[in-house]
Amino acid sequence: MEFSFSLLINAIAAGLLLGGFYAAVTAGIAISFGMLDIVNIAHPAFIIVGSYVAYIINAKFGVDPILASIVMLPAFYALGAAVYQVYYLSFEKRGQESLRGLAFFFGLLFVTEVLLLIVFGVDYRSVNAAYIGPSINIGPIELPLRLLVPCAAALAMFAVLQIFLSRSFIGRAVMAVSQDPLALRLMAVDPTRIKRIAFGISIATASMAGAFLIIIQPVIPSVGRDYIGRIFAICVLGGLGSLPGALIAALLLGVLESLTSTFYGPSWAPAVAFGILLITLAVRPSGLLGR
Amino acid sequence: MANSTNSITVENIDAAYGAVRVLEDVSLSASSGQTVVLLGTNGNGKSTLMKCVMGMVRPTKGRIVAEIDGHSHDLVGMTTEEIVDLGIALVPEGRRLFPRQTVEENLLLGASRMKARPHIKNNMDFCFEIFPRLSERRSQLAGSMSGGEQQMLALARALMLNPRILLIDEPSVGLAPVLVSRTIDAVKQLKDHYNLTVLMAEQNFTQAIRIADSGYVIVHGKIVFEGKSAHELNNNDLIRQLYMGM
Numbered sequence: 001m002e003f004s005f006s007l008l009i010n011a012i013a014a015g016l017l018l019g020g021f022y023a024a025v026t027a028g029i030a031i032s033f034g035m036l037d038i039v040n041i042a043h044p045a046f047i048i049v050g051s052y053v054a055y056i057i058n059a060k061f062g063v064d065p066i067l068a069s070i071v072m073l074p075a076f077y078a079l080g081a082a083v084y085q086v087y088y089l090s091f092e093k094r095g096q097e098s099l100r101g102l103a104f105f106f107g108l109l110f111v112t113e114v115l116l117l118i119v120f121g122v123d124y125r126s127v128n129a130a131y132i133g134p135s136i137n138i139g140p141i142e143l144p145l146r147l148l149v150p151c152a153a154a155l156a157m158f159a160v161l162q163i164f165l166s167r168s169f170i171g172r173a174v175m176a177v178s179q180d181p182l183a184l185r186l187m188a189v190d191p192t193r194i195k196r197i198a199f200g201i202s203i204a205t206a207s208m209a210g211a212f213l214i215i216i217q218p219v220i221p222s223v224g225r226d227y228i229g230r231i232f233a234i235c236v237l238g239g240l241g242s243l244p245g246a247l248i249a250a251l252l253l254g255v256l257e258s259l260t261s262t263f264y265g266p267s268w269a270p271a272v273a274f275g276i277l278l279i280t281l282a283v284r285p286s287g288l289l290g291r
Numbered sequence: 292m293a294n295s296t297n298s299i300t301v302e303n304i305d306a307a308y309g310a311v312r313v314l315e316d317v318s319l320s321a322s323s324g325q326t327v328v329l330l331g332t333n334g335n336g337k338s339t340l341m342k343c344v345m346g347m348v349r350p351t352k353g354r355i356v357a358e359i360d361g362h363s364h365d366l367v368g369m370t371t372e373e374i375v376d377l378g379i380a381l382v383p384e385g386r387r388l389f390p391r392q393t394v395e396e397n398l399l400l401g402a403s404r405m406k407a408r409p410h411i412k413n414n415m416d417f418c419f420e421i422f423p424r425l426s427e428r429r430s431q432l433a434g435s436m437s438g439g440e441q442q443m444l445a446l447a448r449a450l451m452l453n454p455r456i457l458l459i460d461e462p463s464v465g466l467a468p469v470l471v472s473r474t475i476d477a478v479k480q481l482k483d484h485y486n487l488t489v490l491m492a493e494q495n496f497t498q499a500i501r502i503a504d505s506g507y508v509i510v511h512g513k514i515v516f517e518g519k520s521a522h523e524l525n526n527n528d529l530i531r532q533l534y535m536g537m
Binding site (some may be wrong): 003022169172173175180182183187189190 | 375383390403453
């Protein structure tokens with residue numbers, strides 16, 4: 001393929017936009033896996049649920065998918081808190097979380113996927129919004145609004161989360177809870193309550209990430225699996241427990257994937273995430289901003 | 292007028308880990324504004340007694356009553372969080388800081404307690420005044436500090452809870468002698484400034500006795516001696532025998 005400057009700069013721009021979306025997809029895992037030590041591999045399934053919820057509200061009432069996902073945040077938060085409660089009572093409380101907990105989330109992933117298949121079938125679903133289709137051009141760079149709007153909303157969501165985690169009492173407790181739950185109790189804070197809140201928030205992010213996903217591409221129930229590898233790779237590259245690290249890692253992965261698919265072909269793009277994961281684990285296991 | 296009596300009374304408690312009896316018929320009390328030391332070597336039940344008070348180990352028998360600002364509370368059966376929320380703080384054995392959080396974040400975590408939040412600024416300023424090292428290192432990760440600095444941070448973090456009663460479990464463990472003496476001095480300064488009631492478990496007898504108003508000696512889970520004053524503690528044959536080999 002012939003190299004051209006405009007191709008390169010467009011690939012980087014598209015990669016950054018994609019990276020913003022990856023950041024939204026990763027945010028929930030950065031909290032549950034990175035801060036709570038809960039290996040929630042069912043997270044992509046919750047994102048797909050978010051996509052379908054946005055789809056239903058959009059198709060029935062014509063509401064903007066991102067707005068719909070914001071309205072649904074409390075419902076997703078409640079769902080997350082309930083899932084955590086089940087996980088806590090069934091596994092964590094008995095000290096069986098590592099292996100059985102993993103199996104629990106695996107089960108949740110498949111059950112959710114199958115339920116969506118039964119209800120919605122295997123057809124691709126998509127949403128309608130004014131910003132799906134047009135692009136804006138800045139010089140030689142073409143920015144599709146379909147990517148730009150989710151990216152901007154994702155960055156806003158990330159900023160809110162980061163401010164909450166670093167500035168509020170609950171946020172600081174969320175960052176501390178996996179380090180020493182007993183010490184947290186000595187600060188008059190109930191670690192189980194903190195984990196329930198944090199897990200609720202992590203699932204709430206799936207509502208918005210799901211809306212972003214269905215804006216960017218049509219969705220079928222199994223599409224979430226494409227993201228499992230990517231989001232864990234982003235978490236590890238960014239450094240467990242660090243939201244800013246996850247954001248940088250997501251943008252980096254977006255750009256690298258975009259460059260790879262522009263210059264080497266789209267089939268190579270998925271290899272980038274796992275390549276990065278391997279290199280990170282070998283060279284800097286604590287990740288970019290890991291503490 | 293608000294009553295500001297803050298005391299703790301342990302009455303005839305037994306505690307066990309499974310079949311292993313750790314405490315047997317232990318009674319002690321720390322009255323308001325006093326520093327009471329609990330002396331004993333390793334494995335005699337000092338930490339377990341602390342844990343009983345904090346609701347981390349449930350005694351099989353007996354009562355633990357705390358009086359906070361004149362209100363009396365029965366602690367047995369309460370959760371650790373509830374007990375801390377009353378205004379009883381523990382500086383635990385091994386310090387138990389949050390190693391991947393900064394000094395400042397550790398201190399702010401201490402102020403999670405609702406009643407402590409209005410006093411954050413005053414308490415933090417005072418902590419930094421007593422421990423200037425913490426002020427210099429406020430944005431450093433707690434886990435990367437030396438043992439002495441970590442002990443200072445553990446004490447400071449407990450103070451951020453704005454407690455009435457402070458329990459300290461073996462502050463001298465793992466510290467060089469000069470730091471032990473400095474830590475004990477700091478406990479005295481903090482106690483005087485906040486008019487705290489302090490119960491401190493220690494095995495370094497000579498250091499602990501410097502700031503004690505009264506004390507107990509615990510051996511194999513039983514209180515074997517009660518000293519009603521520092522003088523009594525200092526001039527006791529049993530203590531000489533146990534600690535000084537005389």
